[in-house]
Amino acid sequence: MPADRRMVATGTRVAVGIVAAAALVAVAGAAVVLPLPGVNAVPASFSVDPAPAEEVRACAGPLVRLSDDTGADATSISSVGTTTVYAAASDPAAVLDESALLSPDDVISNEPTAPARIALPAAAADTADADGTETEDQAATDSGLLFAAAQSQSISTAELVGLAATSCGEASPDSWLVAGSTTVGRTSFVVLANPGDVNSIVDLTIYGDAGLVESPGAQNIDVPARSTRILSLAGLAPDLSDPVIHVVASVGAVTAAVQQSVVRGLEPGGVELAGATAPPAPEQTVTGVRVAGTSTISERLADADYSDLQSVLRLFVPGSEPASVTIRVAEERDGGARTEYQVGLTPGIVTEFPLQDIPDGVYTVEASSDVPFVMGARTSTVGNGGLDFAWYQALQPLEERFFVANADGPSPRLHIVSTTGESVDVTLTDASGVVTEATIVPGGRYLPLTTGGAYTVTTTDPVLANVTYFGDGRSSSYPIAPPNPAASAVVVYP
DSSP states (O other): OHHHHHHHHHHHHHHHHHHHHHHHHHHHHHHHHSOOOOOOOOOOOEEEOOOOOOEEEEOOOSOEEESOTTSOOTTOEEEOSOOEEEEEESSTTOOOEEEEOBOTTBTTOOGGGSOEEEEEOHHHHOOSOTTSOOOHHHHHHTOOOOEEEEEEEEEESSSOEEEEEEEOBOOBSEEEEEOOOOSTTEEEEEEEEEOSSSOEEEEEEEEETTEEEOOGGGSSEEEOTTEEEEEEHHHHSTTOSSOEEEEEEEESOBEEEEEEEEEETTEEEEEEEEEOBOOSEEEEEEEEEEEOOHHHHHHHTTSGGGGGGSOEEEEEOOSSSOEEEEEEEEESSTTOOEEEEEEEEOTTOOEEEEOOSOOSEEEEEEEEEEEEEEEEEEEEEEETTEEEEEEEEOOOOBOSEEEEEOOSOSSOEEEEEESSSSOEEEEEEETTOOEEEEEEOTTOEEEEOOTTOEEEEEESSOEEEEEEEEETTEEEEEEOOOOOOOOOOEEEOO
């Protein structure tokens, strides 16, 4: 019957649909339970180890003044005298390449007096065996070749008197200078050295006690390859008593330093060449800070023109948050004077904190805060040789093996501070193999150095270190900075 046939056909279609739907559900369930086939594509790549490159240091060169060699033309910059440069490597047999950097801003610069470029050739720097692997002893003792250089200049002219010593540094794209002044009788220069083979473009950002200094001339400074630029800081930031300068290379890298000199009336008041301080950090340390002649200096402080004989810390917070800083001053001897201060810092504003009522002695100054800041210290000395002053830069941690080159200067000392707060054993080995061993207790101590000597230093823990000089009316200091990290392997995706 037609009606019955239609009912059978309809029932059949419904049954088929139910079966098909059940089959689809089963397939979907299986897709969830069973792993689906996939393709894992690993991009082709290979690792390239950079070929060893020469290591380079740049020296700032001789002291300069605003005049030519006749004393006329106050718009010109000319060098005065020559520096003594001492460079060495941890292997006395290593041969260093020394050449002159061009100095186009110095109207009388010539090769014998020009700033120096000192390089450790790549072949000498590579401590690997001929088959490209380190020996067992090298791997165990990390005995790679190290080298360093430093310069100094003692001078006595009508406007420049004192000792200026500094290390010859590695170029960096970012550094901080905490030194200088451009008030009446104070002359400062920014010295930028580019020892590389690529031109550098540098911006200077200058801060003072009123905040950021607007200075269009401090931007896009061209520092040609293998050259030095010398800029009068007064032309960029006039009448500034306490500059802090951020040096940033948008192209290439440079070393940076500030030369500062003082003349009070007709009396020269010292000269210094201060390199870069440690980058912003919540903890900063300066050591070897020599406070001397406090009674004589106190008598002169009554005259406003001598106010910068006062020992000070110069501090700056580069961020946007205010800082509460704890300053601890400890004399480098058992039972020595210890003092603690609290100071608040406004971000973007340079603050000078006087180190008052501190007796004559040698000190380590440690400062800590809740935000990063930069710091430097300045002290003065009075003697038969006249007035002089020194800038002490904040220090960066060194590995347990580093190298020190010591330039000429009176009573050179290597000051060492443990970074762990515990005593640290130190071994100095000079170029002739003579070994000196000592234990440095917390708070810092010093070891005497030989003028013009070089030392491989090994320690049982990471330390901070600098070199200081002090004599009759002469003082100076420079930090021992860690070397830049070696280039790491590069992964290449063709």
